[in-house]
Amino acid sequence: MPHAQTGLGMTGSVDLTPLVDALPAGCVIADPDRMDAYRWDRANDPHAGVPLAVVRATCTADVQAVMRFATAHRVAVVARGAGSGLSGGASAVAGCLVVSTERMREITVDPSSRTAVVEPGLFNAEVKAAAAEHGLWYPPDPSSYEFCSIGGNVATNAGGLCCVKYGVTGDYVLGLTVVLADGTAVELGGPRIKDVAGLSLTKLFVGSEGTLGVITRIVLRLLPAQRPRATLVATFASLDDATGAVLAVTRGLRPSMLEFMDRTSINAVEDLTRMGLDRSAEAMLVIQSDEPGTHAAEEIARIGELCRTGHAVEVFTTDDPDTGEAFTVARRMAIPAMEKKGALLLEDVGVPVPELGTLVRGIEEISRARDVRIAVIAHAGDGNTHPLIAFDPMDADQSARAQLAYGEVMELAIGLGGTITGEHGVGRLKKAWLPDYLGPDALELNRRIKDCLDPAGILNPGAVF
Amino acid sequence: MPHAQTGLGMTGSVDLTPLVDALPAGCVIADPDRMDAYRWDRANDPHAGVPLAVVRATCTADVQAVMRFATAHRVAVVARGAGSGLSGGASAVAGCLVVSTERMREITVDPSSRTAVVEPGLFNAEVKAAAAEHGLWYPPDPSSYEFCSIGGNVATNAGGLCCVKYGVTGDYVLGLTVVLADGTAVELGGPRIKDVAGLSLTKLFVGSEGTLGVITRIVLRLLPAQRPRATLVATFASLDDATGAVLAVTRGLRPSMLEFMDRTSINAVEDLTRMGLDRSAEAMLVIQSDEPGTHAAEEIARIGELCRTGHAVEVFTTDDPDTGEAFTVARRMAIPAMEKKGALLLEDVGVPVPELGTLVRGIEEISRARDVRIAVIAHAGDGNTHPLIAFDPMDADQSARAQLAYGEVMELAIGLGGTITGEHGVGRLKKAWLPDYLGPDALELNRRIKDCLDPAGILNPGAVF
Numbered sequence: 001m002p003h004a005q006t007g008l009g010m011t012g013s014v015d016l017t018p019l020v021d022a023l024p025a026g027c028v029i030a031d032p033d034r035m036d037a038y039r040w041d042r043a044n045d046p047h048a049g050v051p052l053a054v055v056r057a058t059c060t061a062d063v064q065a066v067m068r069f070a071t072a073h074r075v076a077v078v079a080r081g082a083g084s085g086l087s088g089g090a091s092a093v094a095g096c097l098v099v100s101t102e103r104m105r106e107i108t109v110d111p112s113s114r115t116a117v118v119e120p121g122l123f124n125a126e127v128k129a130a131a132a133e134h135g136l137w138y139p140p141d142p143s144s145y146e147f148c149s150i151g152g153n154v155a156t157n158a159g160g161l162c163c164v165k166y167g168v169t170g171d172y173v174l175g176l177t178v179v180l181a182d183g184t185a186v187e188l189g190g191p192r193i194k195d196v197a198g199l200s201l202t203k204l205f206v207g208s209e210g211t212l213g214v215i216t217r218i219v220l221r222l223l224p225a226q227r228p229r230a231t232l233v234a235t236f237a238s239l240d241d242a243t244g245a246v247l248a249v250t251r252g253l254r255p256s257m258l259e260f261m262d263r264t265s266i267n268a269v270e271d272l273t274r275m276g277l278d279r280s281a282e283a284m285l286v287i288q289s290d291e292p293g294t295h296a297a298e299e300i301a302r303i304g305e306l307c308r309t310g311h312a313v314e315v316f317t318t319d320d321p322d323t324g325e326a327f328t329v330a331r332r333m334a335i336p337a338m339e340k341k342g343a344l345l346l347e348d349v350g351v352p353v354p355e356l357g358t359l360v361r362g363i364e365e366i367s368r369a370r371d372v373r374i375a376v377i378a379h380a381g382d383g384n385t386h387p388l389i390a391f392d393p394m395d396a397d398q399s400a401r402a403q404l405a406y407g408e409v410m411e412l413a414i415g416l417g418g419t420i421t422g423e424h425g426v427g428r429l430k431k432a433w434l435p436d437y438l439g440p441d442a443l444e445l446n447r448r449i450k451d452c453l454d455p456a457g458i459l460n461p462g463a464v465f
Numbered sequence: 466m467p468h469a470q471t472g473l474g475m476t477g478s479v480d481l482t483p484l485v486d487a488l489p490a491g492c493v494i495a496d497p498d499r500m501d502a503y504r505w506d507r508a509n510d511p512h513a514g515v516p517l518a519v520v521r522a523t524c525t526a527d528v529q530a531v532m533r534f535a536t537a538h539r540v541a542v543v544a545r546g547a548g549s550g551l552s553g554g555a556s557a558v559a560g561c562l563v564v565s566t567e568r569m570r571e572i573t574v575d576p577s578s579r580t581a582v583v584e585p586g587l588f589n590a591e592v593k594a595a596a597a598e599h600g601l602w603y604p605p606d607p608s609s610y611e612f613c614s615i616g617g618n619v620a621t622n623a624g625g626l627c628c629v630k631y632g633v634t635g636d637y638v639l640g641l642t643v644v645l646a647d648g649t650a651v652e653l654g655g656p657r658i659k660d661v662a663g664l665s666l667t668k669l670f671v672g673s674e675g676t677l678g679v680i681t682r683i684v685l686r687l688l689p690a691q692r693p694r695a696t697l698v699a700t701f702a703s704l705d706d707a708t709g710a711v712l713a714v715t716r717g718l719r720p721s722m723l724e725f726m727d728r729t730s731i732n733a734v735e736d737l738t739r740m741g742l743d744r745s746a747e748a749m750l751v752i753q754s755d756e757p758g759t760h761a762a763e764e765i766a767r768i769g770e771l772c773r774t775g776h777a778v779e780v781f782t783t784d785d786p787d788t789g790e791a792f793t794v795a796r797r798m799a800i801p802a803m804e805k806k807g808a809l810l811l812e813d814v815g816v817p818v819p820e821l822g823t824l825v826r827g828i829e830e831i832s833r834a835r836d837v838r839i840a841v842i843a844h845a846g847d848g849n850t851h852p853l854i855a856f857d858p859m860d861a862d863q864s865a866r867a868q869l870a871y872g873e874v875m876e877l878a879i880g881l882g883g884t885i886t887g888e889h890g891v892g893r894l895k896k897a898w899l900p901d902y903l904g905p906d907a908l909e910l911n912r913r914i915k916d917c918l919d920p921a922g923i924l925n926p927g928a929v930f
Contacts, residue, residue, distance in 0.1 A: 112712055112819045113848075135717060157661045168659060170668070171636060186906045191817045193847040194633060194887035196622045196672050197895075197902050198911045198929070203635070203668035207661045224717050247577055252600060252689050292760045352656045354577045382658040383578075422659035430662075437662050441651045446663045452917035464663070 014073050014095075016053055022065040029054040038100060039092040041085035043429050049094025051078075056100045060177055060185050060216040066099050067214065068183035076461050079210040081120060081149030086346045087427025089156065089209045089463050096461075099214055101151050109134050109222070115174065115191040116220045120151020124158075127220070136222040139166035142423070143335070151215050157207030159423030164381030165256045165290075166223075168423070170206040175219030178205050178212075181454045191219050204449070209425050210460035212453045229256060229288040230296035231324030234307040234315045235281040242283035243357035245310035246380045249287065249303050250353055257288035258381030259331045262360060264367075265375035265388070268337040269330050277330060281313060285380065286331045288324065334377045335388065341373055342390035343399075345406045349413035350384040350422030362412045363387050370405040372398060384422035407433065426464045434464065479538050479560075481518055487530040494519040503565060504557040506550035508894050514559025516543075521565045525642055525650050525681040531564050532679065533648035541926050544675040546585060546614030551811045552892025554621065554674045554928050561926075564679055566616050574599050574687070580639060580656040581685045585616020589623075592685070601687040604631035607888070608800065616680050622672030624888030629846030630721045630755075631688075633888070635671040640684030643670050643677075646919045656684050669914070674890050675925035677918045694721060694753040695761035696789030699772040699780045700746040707748035708822035710775035711845045714752065714768050715818055722753040723846030724796045727825060729832075730840035730853070733802035734795050742795060746778060750845065751796045753789065799842045800853065806838055807855035808864075810871045814878035815849040815887030827877045828852050835870040837863060849887035872898065891929045899929065 030053040038054045070077045076096035104119035111134040124145040131138045141160035157170045175189030189202040236242035261284045270277040289299035297319040304315045351359045367374040378385035391402035410420040410433045420433045495518040503519045535542045541561035569584035576599040589610040596603045606625035622635045640654030654667040701707035726749045735742040754764035762784035769780045816824045832839040843850035856867035875885040875898040885898045
């Protein structure tokens with residue numbers, strides 16, 4: 001029987017009425033046009049399906065109602081934050097319920113315990129801003145921090161630029177509320193810096209990409225405000241010299257940012273900005289230090305020496321924060337600049353830091369062999385790279401070659417003892433490579449945990465596994 | 466049929482011959498006298514059983530052989546590092562196989578990736594020393610670091626004194642080899658700083674106390690060597706002033722150590738050492754900074770100001786590392802000093818940092834009500850306390866009151882939003898309080914994961930669950 005107020009009702013064989021009745025007014029969207037905004041994340045998965053409905057949850061209880069309904073009717077549930085994911089982890093599945101957390105935006109910062117309790121829909125930048133009001137700092141900084149949600153960050157264990165010194169999202173998660181497949185809401189951990197009572201389940205849900213439960217509340221650890229940074233930019237005629245300098249730096253120092261750009265990305269940024277970058281450089285490093293007082297400039301000076309010893313062509317340094325920010329523009333413009341060259345496949349393979357040079361050389365070879373443009377930027381201090389594969393989506397042959405290159409980059413990383421994804425998640429785009437990466441025993445162990453927590457397979461089916 | 470070489474054979478109803486044959490010579494101990502050294506950890510659990518045998522494994526394959534045998538014969542397996550645990554997590558179970566990792570002591574440090582691959586039997590101090598040979602540092606520092614094993618540290622997610630700035634064991638574990646109940650050896654993670662491919666299973670095994678598998682190989686992240694520390698000691702006439710100073714410090718600063726002693730522990734140390742401590746002080750703080758150059762002394766000076774503003778009676782500071790180490794002696798002597806007062810029950814309850822004062826006051830009340838001496842030392846910056854309950858084990862009534870106090874301290878912590886164990890683990894001594902701490906839903910989730918990975922219940926039965 002159709003629902004009187006919303007016009008919702010029988011869709012396919014599932015009657016939405018009990019779900020609509022269990023939720024506050026206006027939570028459920030079943031109009032296909034309106035649902036379009038909830039079908040894709042930034043991976044633009046061409047296989048994204050049309051959901052049964054989208055639920056814009058307002059609280060944990062709403063998510064519980066969705067999961068109870070989904071379990072009762074064996075309907076798939078895809079959790080969705082801000083839709084900024086790059087691996088297709090939030091692509092809608094045909095006939096699923098999309099649970100959007102965009103309206104769950106509460107935050108409470110407790111400066112005395114240096115923690116925050118956050119709902120998943122808040123943007124990362126908003127978490128940072130709320131902490132900053134108390135002189136505190138939430139470090140993890142994915143490049144998308146202005147438009148990615150903290151819930152998505154936790155679900156993918158997102159990284160960023162400051163991770164080289166300050167760690168990834170999971171290092172800041174002290175507790176979670178998670179709604180399980182059957183609708184049970186479980187509180188894990190809490191605002192305690194150390195806690196070893198029971199299994200490490202908070203950590204298990206970090207990075208689980210919506211396949212084990214839906215995160216509805218997050219307890220975060222905060223740090224005192226970051227200090228002003230000193231900045232260095234160095235260019236290198238030789239890639240090996242640049243990666244050698246990276247190793248010389250990480251061997252004994254802890255910069256707060258250590259970013260790498262290859263020649264293709266340097267030239268793409270110069271094409272767009274005409275800021276005077278050295279087009280002949282094989283690589284460029286952008287490095288920051290946030291050590292206290294004059295030690296930031298001193299650490300940057302030491303890094304400058306290491307770069308010069310490592311045959312850098314030019315080294316610029318500054319301890320002026322504004323000038324330093326200008327120095328980082330080239331790195332920040334790399335993705336927009338490559339977007340001018342075509343549609344992008346954004347990779348995030350990672351390797352042990354000493355293998356960084358070999359990885360970049362191998363990617364160059366794949367680029368040549370497949371005749372597609374691939375720029376490489378990297379969180380070099382973590383060995384975590386972003387090969388940016390640009391292609392013309394109207395050119396079917398080039399698109400196919402780009403897809404082949406995308407896979408070959410992952411295979412290359414696996415061969416170097418690396419990972420297929422350092423910070424974006426497996427989602428749907430990378431799952432074909434997960435078995436090769438994990439090997440049969442670790443894959444089976446992953447599957448066993450997944451089946452244990454989601455026996456009916458309704459949580460984000462088709463993602464990761 | 467008895468085994469020719471070792472004399473091992475039928476013990477109870479299980480024939481050890483196939484196990485002895487599957488292992489290198491000399492691995493299996495079945496002589497009850499020799500097994501005595503493997504029945505207890507430092508919790509001295511009176512209920513520890515007599516094992517079927519002790520296996521002194523030499524490698525992952527040995528542990529696999531044990532698990533295959535144990536699964537085939539439904540024999541319990543208790544994994545054991547150095548036996549320094551304080552919660553009875555390594556107490557032998559009657560008829561079990563104890564797997565000792567004491568002979569698995571290989572370590573390889575790779576300075577270029579700033580990682581180490583370690584076998585579980587190495588002492589924490591030996592890991593630190595091996596890293597130091599390369600100018601590197603493995604931070605986690607349980608008080609027992611000279612005689613606790615790195616495998617036990619991982620199995621309990623051990624903490625320590627530097628955690629207030631540098632995090633706990635799990636923050637340094639990048640990868641593990643784990644032998645599952647059926648004997649499968651699974652490699653999880655590796656020497657990659659960022660890796661989100663698949664579920665966070667490395668983190669799940671950290672802190673699992675031998676209930677999910679046996680850890681046979683650990684990949685650790687290392688840091689550059691710690692800088693010289695400046696040190697402060699401050700005494701307070703009022704407990705509230707001391708805990709107020711702790712909050713003032715953690716609110717905006719990141720000391721590398723922030724330790725607390727209450728009046729009982731101060732007096733116990735003074736009884737033992739006659740070092741001239743202020744017996745009338747209600748509390749003492751010992752704080753260190755490892756900021757670079759003069760900033761260590763500057764941070765300590767700022768902390769000194771915060772202590773004085775918070776009505777400290779006396780504040781001593783030094784930037785001389787040797788003098789600083791002398792300042793920390795009082796804190797380090799607290800446990801030996803309390804051991805002079807009787808047998809000890811070592812607690813490790815933790816609370817959100819703002820609740821520290823209320824916790825210490827509550828423990829004082831329990832001490833009075835139960836008429837047992839309880840000293841409190843604490844990793845104050847983490848809210849992680851060590852109530853040290855001293856009692857005369859020959860006095861049955863006092864022993865019983867000490868046991869009651871032990872439980873009441875945990876109940877108090879739970880009531881303050883705290884945890885029953887911050888860094889020692891649940892083991893066997895604390896498991897009666899785990900259901901109250903976790904609540905039914907989180908407990909059920911813990912059990913579900915345990916049953917999924919250990920369906921026959923052979924992994925450390927009776928511990929945690």
